[in-house]
Amino acid sequence: MDCDVLVVGLGPAGCGAAQAAAAAGAKVLAIDRKKEIGVPVQCGEVIGKGLLRSSGLKLPRQAICSHQDHTRFVIDRSISIRNYAEQWASVSVERKILDKLLAARAATEGASVQADTTLIDLDINGDIVESATLRMRGRDVTVHPKTLIAADGVHSTVAKMTGVCWSSPDMVAHGGEFEMISKRPLPRCMQIFIEEEVGLGYGWIIPKGRKRANVGLAEVGDRGRIRDRVEKWVEDNPIVSHYFDTDCIIEVKSGDAPVPGFQGGPVRGNVLYTGDAAGQTLAFVGEGIVPAYLCGLVAGECAARSPEMYDSVLRERMGDEMDYASDLKDVILSVWQDESLNLHQRFLVAGMVMSESISPESLEKLIDGEMPSFQELKKMAGSSNPHVRMSRMIGRRRYKG
Ligand SMILES: Cc1cc2nc3c(=O)[nH]c(=O)nc-3n(C[C@H](O)[C@H](O)[C@H](O)COP(=O)(O)OP(=O)(O)OC[C@H]3O[C@@H](n4cnc5c(N)ncnc54)[C@H](O)[C@@H]3O)c2cc1C
Structure with a gap:
């Protein structure tokens, strides 16, 4: 069985990759070990509307819950x-429906989509994957893809088989x-x-x-x-x-x-890594569905046309958002590990950073100085971000400011 592009994994990244590669004219085989695409669900199933709007992704109506x-x-x-x-x-979405319909979009573009098909082995020469062995509904099948896209999630089998690691365990x-x-x-x-x-x-x-x-x-x-x-x-x-x-x-x-920093579009030999397999999430606030799909689209398009362009095209299209999220994650981690702050202060400061209710200048003041009173905090938040409303929860006074 031959194909130009073998996509391993049919989560959002693999669906995007298979759709874009097929749309660019490649002969695509896209597989997932799941018997039913999207099941079991491993997700909070929420998508931020800002990213959704800027991405231009149209969610299938049947997948939308609230x-x-x-x-x-x-x-x-x-x-x-x-x-x-x-x-x-x-x-909020129903991932069981969303993933399946995204796979259907890839099939509509001409990709061959195969559930209950697991990648079990790769024949690798140097950095080049020469063939892949798949267990396709109980039968072993060998394919010789020109390019392989690893979209097989956070514990990527392809990454393990090819000896790379894009996010630290x-x-x-x-x-x-x-x-x-x-x-x-x-x-x-x-x-x-x-x-x-x-x-x-x-x-x-x-x-x-x-x-x-x-x-x-x-x-x-x-x-x-x-x-x-x-x-x-x-x-x-x-x-x-x-x-x-x-x-x-x-x-x-x-x-x-994965909670990594953004590492662009990793390529090794004829393998492109995408989605969670490449740490392409908007850390630290859990957005993985849309980033994976968008990065998958870029991986698919590049795999079909010019794999060596993957990193630069991805950085151009997604770099600002992904870098911002990586920076945010770094600030949160450093606050979390800052032993000069007591535990309550750490949660407070990390929460203010995560909710975008503090500017970098106020953050320095907050970390370096005395903990402000609640009224001062509220003022800080209001002047940093006009969209934010802060209130104190009556009767629950862990915050002593
Ligand atoms: C608890 C939790 C809550 C989350 N909540 C949210 C949220 O609310 N919103 C959000 O945007 N993101 C959320 N995420 C993140 C989001 O689910 C992921 O970022 C997203 O699914 C990544 O898509 P992907 O296609 O890269 O990987 P996956 O969706 O993980 O898809 C990988 C696919 O590869 C297949 N596969 C693996 N190995 C093989 C193999 N050897 N052969 C064949 N197939 C294989 C798997 O079966 C799987 O279907 C959450 C994650 C977790 C763990």
């Missing part, structure tokens, strides 16, 4: 920050969540929780309807079985338990996400 007009950050269970800027409005966030039915109507916002109980990461309530949501957390490091941690967090966090009981869980999801 719209949220802002994001609320709950810091240390005591301070609430609402960001009403467009990039913090969001749309200790910079992977372990995530778990329950899809739950709430006891009362949910506010029309995504809620992000930054607190000690979650650790180096964040918790979330992502509505998928008036009384349905993904509720979970992701953190770097290992503090026990992620499902147990989510269950405990749902029960202990006063806001989360106000809406949800653990006796109403309709789906359990878990998975890992």
Whole structure:
């Protein structure tokens, strides 16, 4: 079986890659080991509207569950920050439907799309992949692609087989969540929780309807079985338990996400790496679906035309956004590890950075000086970002300022 481009993985990155490579005239074979594309889901299933609009990506209507007009950050269970800027409005999707329909778009462009087909071996000469062995629904098949696109996720088999590593294993966030039915109507916002109980990461309530949501957390490091941690967090966090009981869980999801810096479009020999396999996420706020799809499109187009252009084209199209997100992640990590701040201060400062309610100048003041009073903080946030509303949560006074 021959093809010009073999795409391994049919998540958003692989679907984008297969679609673009086929549209550019290549003979494309795109495979995924899953029996049903998109299942199981390993995702909070939310997409920021800012990136969505600037990307021009049209989401299939059937995949859309709900719209949220802002994001609320709950810091240390005591301070609430609402960001009403467009990039913090969001749309929730059903990944099971989205991934399948993105794969269908690739097939419509002419790609051969094969579920239940696993890459099991590569024959490599120097840096060049000469052939790939696939287990296609129980049969072993050898293909000789001119170019291979590794879109096989954070624990990329292709990266392992080709001996490369685009993200460090200790910079992977372990995530778990329950899809739950709430006891009362949910506010029309995504809620992000930054607190000690979650650790180096964040918790979330992502509505998928008036009384349905993904509720979970992701953190770097290992503090026990992620499902147990989510269950405990749902029960202990006063806001989360106000809406949800653990006796109403309709789906359990878990998975890992890379938290790297942007490394452009990596190419080794005739292999292009994309999506989570290349660390192409908008760290630190979890956006992976749209970046993976957009980077996949570039990988596919370049694989069909000129693979050596992948890095430069990607940097031109996506570099600003990806670099900004990498810088944000670096600032958050340095705050998190700053031992001159106590734990509450670290969460507060990291939360303000994440919610974009602090300017770089105010950040320096906040880290170097005395912790300001709540009123001073509020003033700082208001003057740094007109879209932000900060309030103190009555009765929950962990923040002593
Ligand atoms: C808990 C959690 C919550 C998240 N929440 C969000 C969110 O709310 N919004 C958001 O935008 N992003 C979120 N993300 C990130 C997002 O899910 C990923 O960034 C995105 O799915 C990356 O797409 P991808 O195509 O690169 O990889 P994946 O979606 O991981 O796709 C890789 C595919 O490769 C296939 N594959 C792997 N190995 C092989 C093989 N050997 N042979 C054949 N196929 C193979 C897999 O089956 C898989 O389908 C979350 C991630 C996690 C873990």
